[in-house]
Amino acid sequence: MNYAALWIPGFAAAAAARDLDPRGRDPVRAGSADLGAEVEAQRMLAAAAFALSPRVEITAPDCCTVDLQGADPARAEAEMRRQARELPRLGLPVRIGAGDTPLLARYAARRAEPVLIVRESAEFLRDLPLDFAEPDAAQRGILLAWGIRTLGELAALPKSGVGERLGPAGAALWDRAHGESPRVLRLTEPARTFGAAWNYEPPVESIEPLLFKLRRYAERVALELRSAGWVAEALALTLLLEDETDYRREFRLAEPGADVASWLRVMQTHLETVRLAERVAGVRLVATPARPGQSQEGLFDTSLVDPAAFWENLARLAALVGEGRVGTPSWVDSHAPDAFVLEEPAAAVPPAEAAPLHPPRGGVLRRFRPAWPVRVICEGGQPMALSGALQGDIRARAGPRVLEGDWWRPREQWAVETWEVELATGGLYQLSRDSAGWWIEGTLD
Amino acid sequence: MSDPIAFAAMRSLLAARPSRPPRSGGAIATGVAGIDAALGGGLPRGRVTELISAAAGSGGELVFASLLAGTRQARMRVALVDAADGFAPKSFRPDLLRHLLWVRARSLAEAMACADVLVRDGNYGVLVLDVRGIPARALRQQPNGIWHRLRLAAEQHPAAVLVQSSAAVVRSAPWRLVLREPAALAALRRPRAERAAALAPELERGQGGGIEARMA
16 A cells, blocks of 8 residues: 545536535635635645645646555554545545555545555456546447456456557556556645635625635635644634725634634634625635644753654654664664664653763764775785775875674674775775775765 | 636735744754854754765764754754765764664665655754765756755754755755865864864855845
C-alpha cells in the first residue's frame, strides 16, 4: 500500500450540490460563477489528502493521489477511514482507494465503498471492467471483438502482441491493465494561507445565506488547518458591501482551535447584532493559524511542541530509510573508530553538561561510508603521496595513532593506525591502515 | 466552469491576506562569528540558508559542530538529514549529541523525502540537510521544484533550514555562504571554537542588515 487516491464520484454535481442552500429559500450560487463550488470541492479534497501525507498530487479535478511510502499502514488506513466518514459530513462524498501504484489506488477508489485497500493487485485487476483502463473507442471496439471484457483478460495477452496490433497506445493500455508501475508524483503544496472569499450575486440582505456560505467555507478552512497541524487563534471577517465599502471584525478565539461550530457561534452572535445600511456583496474570512499548545512555549520549551507529529514523523522516517537508520546517536563502550548506536530521541532535551575543562581540539571528521581504498606511497614509514581514489602529494601529516581492540577475542580483534594528512593541492583527510590496506576515512575540518 | 474574472478577483483577495502564518521570527546563532555576522544574527528561522564547503577541510563540519554546541545549550532540537551518511558521532562529545536526530539516508531521493517530512514537523529548531558527498550529476538531476518545495515548506514553519553542499544546488535559497579555503593541518591543534571563530565565509547571496529588515 504505497499510494492512496481520493476520488469524488460525479465531481461537478457533488460540488454544486454542496453549494446549494438545501432550504431553497435563497439558492446562493457560489459567487461569481461557482468559483466556489468546484474549486472549493477540490481544495477540500486536497486538504483531506494532506491529512494522509505531505506528498500529494492533484491528479485531476476530482482526484488526489497521495504518496504513503514511509507511513505506518495501520495509521494510514485509520486516517483514510476517518476522512471517508468526515468528508460526506461536510457535504462531499468521497471514495478512497489504496494500492501499490498510483493507478491501482485510483482504480481502487473507483471501486471503494467508501474505502478499499488493494493488497493483491492481480486478483483485484482480474475482474475489473475494461473501461477502467480508459481505452479509446477504436481500442474498445477491437478488444470487445476479441472477447476481451476485463482488465484481467487484457493483461493475460502478451504485451508484444497487443503492441503489434494496437500500436504504442495499445501497449500503454496493456500497462494500464496491469496497474502500471510506480511513478513520480507531481507534488502540490499544502495551503499556505487559511481563508476564503466569495461574492454574492445578487447581494444579500439577510443573515441566513451569509451563515450558510460561512459554514461551507469555514469547514474547508478548518480542514486545511487541521491537515497542516494548525489551529486558528483568530478569525478576521470582512463583509464587502454593495457601495464598495466594507465592514470588518476580528474575533480572538478564547481557545484556539479548528472547530467550525465554535467559530460560527462566535461569528453568528456578533452578526446578529450588526445592522448594515447596504447589502452584502461579498465576504472574506481569514483564519490566523497557531500551533496547538503554542501558548505554552517558554514554560515547556524543551519538550515537544507537537508530540503527535514528532513520534508519527519518526515512524515515517524509519519506514523511509529503514529501521536503525534514524535516531539520536550515542557512543558505545568501544574504542572502535566508528562505533555508535542510534537511540530513540528523548521526549525532553535534558540540560547540557558543564563545558569540558579543556576545550576540544582536533579535526571534525566527515566520513566516507564505506571508506575509499587508496594506494599510499610511504617513505620512512610515513605517507608521502596518494594514488587511486584520491591523488596527490602529501604536504603535511600527523600520526600514526594506533587503535586496537578485542585483542582477547582472536576472531574479533582489530587494529588500525590513522593518519591526518594535508594534500599539496589543499584539503585535509584522515587515512587509516589495517590488515587489508590503506583507506581514506573521510575529510577533516 | 470557473469564471476567470471571479478567479482573478479571488486571487486579489487572497493576495491581500497575510502571506504566511505567523512563526517565531529571528535567527539561530551558529556560533561562528563570520556566519552570524553575514546573516545578521544567525540562521534565519523559516528560511533556507545554503552553506557551501568548496574544499575538503574548509570548515563545513566545524560549523555544524559549533551549531550543535550552541543549540545544545539552548536545549533546542536539531535534525540532520545526511544524504551521504557522512556524519561521524565520535567526533563529538556524547553530550553534544543528545538533542540531535540523525537520519542516515541511503540516497538523495530518500534524503529529500525525509527533509520534506522534518521541515513540517514543528519540533525542531534547526533542520540541516547535508548533501555533501552526493555526486554533482545526481544533484543536478533533481528537479528544481524540489528545492522550491523545501523553501515554501520552510516559510511556513519555525525551523531554520541549513543546506550543506559542496557546490551551489539550492537556486532559490535566499542566503548562500561559501567556505572556500581549506585549513592547514597545523591548525587542527588549535581549539575547535577558536578555529570556528576564524572562519571567514563569503556571502554569495543575501544583503547586509538584520534578518528582520531583509524579511520585510
